[in-house]
Amino acid sequence: MITVVRSLLDLRRHCQLWHQKGESVALVPTMGGLHLGHLSLVERAGKLCQRVCVSVFVNPAQFGQGEDYEGYPRDESADIATLTGKCDLLYLPTLEQIYPPGFSLSLGLSGHLTQELCGRTRPIHFNGVALVVTKLLLQVAPAIAIFGEKDYQQLLVIGRLVQELDLPVDIVGVPIVRESDGLALSSRNAYLSAPERLRASTLYRSLRRAADEISSGKRPISDVLARAHSWLQNGGFDPIDYIELRDAATLLPVADKLENPARLLAAARLGKARLIDNVAVIPPDVSCSMQGG
Numbered sequence: 641m642i643t644v645v646r647s648l649l650d651l652r653r654h655c656q657l658w659h660q661k662g663e664s665v666a667l668v669p670t671m672g673g674l675h676l677g678h679l680s681l682v683e684r685a686g687k688l689c690q691r692v693c694v695s696v697f698v699n700p701a702q703f704g705q706g707e708d709y710e711g712y713p714r715d716e717s718a719d720i721a722t723l724t725g726k727c728d729l730l731y732l733p734t735l736e737q738i739y740p741p742g743f744s745l746s747l748g749l750s751g752h753l754t755q756e757l758c759g760r761t762r763p764i765h766f767n768g769v770a771l772v773v774t775k776l777l778l779q780v781a782p783a784i785a786i787f788g789e790k791d792y793q794q795l796l797v798i799g800r801l802v803q804e805l806d807l808p809v810d811i812v813g814v815p816i817v818r819e820s821d822g823l824a825l826s827s828r829n830a831y832l833s834a835p836e837r838l839r840a841s842t843l844y845r846s847l848r849r850a851a852d853e854i855s856s857g858k859r860p861i862s863d864v865l866a867r868a869h870s871w872l873q874n875g876g877f878d879p880i881d882y883i884e885l886r887d888a889a890t891l892l893p894v895a896d897k898l899e900n901p902a903r904l905l906a907a908a909r910l911g912k913a914r915l916i917d918n919v920a921v922i923p924p925d926v927s928c929s930m931q932g933g
C-alpha cells in the first residue's frame with residue numbers, strides 16, 4: 641500500500657496528522673526514475689523516523705538551457721510500483737504546487753560550494769536545487785531529510801542551506817549504491833548505449849585507482865589527477881568537466897598535501913549522458929595507520 645498525493649493541501653493533511661500524533665517524519669526528495677540508490681535512502685529514512693514521505697518532482701529550476709529537462713527519464717507508474725510498501729506517502733506535486741503562477745522567488749548561495757565543480761558548467765543548478773529543497777522542507781516539515789553522497793556537492797550545499805536559513809531539519813547523507821562493475825546507479829544511466837554502458841565503469845575505476853594512489857602518498861597529487869584525466873579520456877569520456885580533489889567537509893581545493901579526509905570528484909560526458917561520481921580519499925598517514933592497525 642502507498643498513499644499518493646499531488647496537491648500541497650493533501651500533503652499537509654497527512655503531514656499535519658503525523659505531527660499532531662507526535663510521529664517523526666523523514667523526507668526523501670527525488671526526481672523519480674527510481675532505482676536501488678533511491679531505495680537505500682528510503683530504507684535509511686524508515687530506520688530514522690516513524691513516517692517516510694518520498695517526493696518525485698523533476699525540478700525545472702535546476703536545469704539550464706539546453707540541458708535534459710524535457711527528456712529526463714519519467715515513469716510515474718514504475719515509481720509508484722517501486723515504492724509500494726516501502727514508504728508512507730508519495731508526493732507527486734504538479735508544477736503549480738511548487739511554482740504557482742507568478743512565482744518570483746529565487747535563492748542564491750554564493751561562493752565555491754555552488755560556483756565550482758558542477759557549478760562551473762551548471763551555473764544556475766544549485767540555486768534551483770536550493771529553491772526546490774527549501775520549498776519541500778517547508779511543505780513537509782520533516783525532522784530529517786535524506787540525500788545521497790552520489791551528489792556529494794549537493795549534499796554539502798543543502799547542509800549549508802539549512803544552516804543559513806535556520807531550518808529545523810537534520811540532513812543525513814547516505815553512501816553511493818553501485819552496480820557490480822562500480823558504476824554509480826543513476827536515472828541518467830538510461831541514456832547510455834550498450835557499448836557506452838560497458839565503458840561507463842571507467843569513471844568509478846579511475847576515481848578508485850586515483851584515490852588509492854593519493855592515499856599511498858607515493859606520487860604528487862597533481863600527477864595522479866593528470867593520470868586519472870587521461871584514463872577517462874582513453875575511456876571515451878568527452879568532455880571531462882572536472883576531476884578534482886577537495887576537502888570532504890568544506891569542498892575547498894586540496895593543493896599538494898593531503899592532511900584531512902578528502903573527496904575525489906568527477907563529472908564527464910559519455911555520449912548523451914553526463915555522469916558524476918565521487919569517492920572518499922583518506923590522508924596518507926591515516927591510511928598507513930589504518931593498514932597498520
Ligand code: AMP
Nearest residue numbers: 670671672677787788790791816817825
Ligand atoms: P535524483 O532523483 O537523481 O535527484 O536523486 C535523488 C536522491 O537520491 C539524491 O539525494 C541523490 O543523491 C540520491 N541518489 C541518486 N543515486 C544514488 C545512488 N546511486 N546511491 C545513493 N544515493 C543516490
